[in-house]
Amino acid sequence: MVNFTRSEDLIDPLSRVLEPPANETSEQRAAREAREAEARRVSDRIDEQIRSEKQANSRNRAPVKVLMLGQAESGKSTTVKVFQMSYARQSWEAERMSWRTVIHLNLVRSVNRILAVLENVPETETAGRVNLLRMRLSPLRRVQRDLEMHLGLAEGDELHAAADTGVFRCPAEVCLRSQNGWANALGLARQKTRGQGKRxxxxxxxxxxxxxxxDIAALWGDDEVRTALDVRGLRLEDQSGFFLDDLYRIAHRGYEPTDDDVVRARLRTVGVQEFRFFVEIGGEAGREWIFYDVGGSRSHRGVWHPYFTDVKAIIFLAPISVFDEKLEGDPSVNLLEDSIKLWTTVCKSKLLSKVQLILFLNKCDILERKLARGVSLKRYIPTYGDRKNDMPTASKYLRNQFLEIARKQSPEPRTVHCFMTTAIDTRATAKTLAAIRGRILNDNLQSAELLR
Incomplete structure (x- = not known):
């Protein structure tokens, strides 16, 4: 039997509830419509708030991108390591032991640099004991190559010295040629360390x-060796990756790198490096930070521009201790002059005029030691005039010079946050990074229209 549904049974029960009362007066209808309009406005506000919060959370968790600029050996990688140590502690701890091999390589490399210089020192300038040490330490050249192979580094040049020019060069530094920089080398070292059987x-x-x-201790402690190095302008203790003063602590089977050891370790990278860290502390836990180290040597500067897009800040590192040093490969160029030219280029760029600019005048510790030894700033920077050749005066002068360049060369007025830094001083650098991290995050929120 077929059942027929009456038309009144098809009426939506909700529509019956929403129907106006049958005997509604005009005043009641106006009041009801006003209540319904207010309810719609409240509902729309709630919906808009939900959408805004979703957008805010999405933008708030977008990676914070920072561009590291500066010439080679300016301290960019060191600064990135201090950030990882301070805010991404778990990943730092996971990698710390892998730096042990890098530090051993740094130690051996320092010894080989000394041996390379001594090869070109007349025997009349050194005693027989020095020549004996050279012979006994010669196997360390093979050790350097083995450690480079273990880390998967690009092959370095042979140890050499340019005796014809009177400028003795240290062994060419081996480099990483990968986008992920030291992470690849450390990962490779960890894999090899886990292996069983053969050493x-x-x-x-x-x-x-x-x-x-x-023998290493005897070589480094020999007065004639030190004199030979000083005459040729090689001060290993002022360079990154120096561990000769920690020889017996580091050359030990039970050695475990400290935080300071890792920060001081040197593993030069070639090309653009990308470092990603997830912050593990505070209200920003889970936020990803991406640092781009685009390389500071002249040959790398042509590839910078693609990395200017979408960065929240630029940290420019200028090592102010290099006022008396020359550019490797072009001894006619003063290193500080080269850094100033690079800074001027960054300040003049219209593409970067809206990007937050942070200036680290780095390696203040080395500058202070040089001035204390009597190295004259005026000799290399004539405009320094008759000012005192001390750290407070010199640092103030150089700071003013860099900021004046930014003021004159920037396409439009901008604020430059300037810090006097020693990147290997982990505590001081961590405090500086904490200060600029707040500024970068604040700027990131403003650019996302979350702050008005």
Missing amino acids: SLAEEALEVILMSRD
Whole structure:
């Protein structure tokens, strides 16, 4: 039997509830419509608030991108390491032991640099004991190559010295040629360390280092060797990756790198490097920070522009201790002059005029030591005039010069946050990074229209 549904049964029950009362007066209808309009406005406001909060959360979790600029050896990688140590502690701890091999390489490389200089020193300038040490330490050249192979580094040039020019060059520095920089080398080292059975190249290299410890100490402590290095302008203690003063602590089977050791370690990278860290502390936990180190040497500066897009801040590092040093490969160019030219280019760029600009006048510790030794700033910077050759006066002068360039060369008025820094001073650098991190985040929120 077929059942027929009456038309009144098809009426939506909700529509019956929403129907106006049958005997509604005009005044009641006006009041009801006003209530319904207010309810719609409240509902729309709630919906808009929900959409805004979703957008805010989405924007708030977008990566914060920072561009590191500066010439080679300015301290960019060191600064990135201090950021990781301070805000991404778990990833830092996971990598810390892997730096052990890098630090051993730094130690051996310093010894080989000394040996390269001594090869071109007349025997009349050194005693027979120095020549004996040179012979006994010669296996460390092979150790350096083995450690480079263990880390998967690009092959370096042979140790050499340009005796014809009177400028003795240290061994060419080996480099990483990968986008992920030291992360790849450390990952490779970890994989090889986990291997079973046969000893790794790093372990074999350490055995040779252990057998050479006393000879290394004798070489570094020899007055005639130190004199030969000073005459040729090689001050290893002023360069990154210097560990000769920590020889017996580092050349040890039970050695575990400290935070300061890792920050001081040197592993030069070639090309553009990208470092990603997720902040693990505070209200920003889970936020990703991306640092781009685009390389500071002249040959790399042509690839900078693609990385200017969408960065929230530029940290420019200018090592002010290099006022008496020359550009490698072009001894006619003063290193501080080269850094100033690079800074001027960044300030003049219209593409970067809206990007927050942070200036680190770095390596203040080395500048202070040089001035204390009597190295004259006026000799290399005539405009310094008759000012005192001390750290407070010199740092103030250089700071004013860099800020004046920014004021004159910027396409439009801008604020430059300037800090006097020593990147390897982890505590001081961490405090500086905490200050600029707040500024960068604040600027990031403003650009996302979350702050008015």
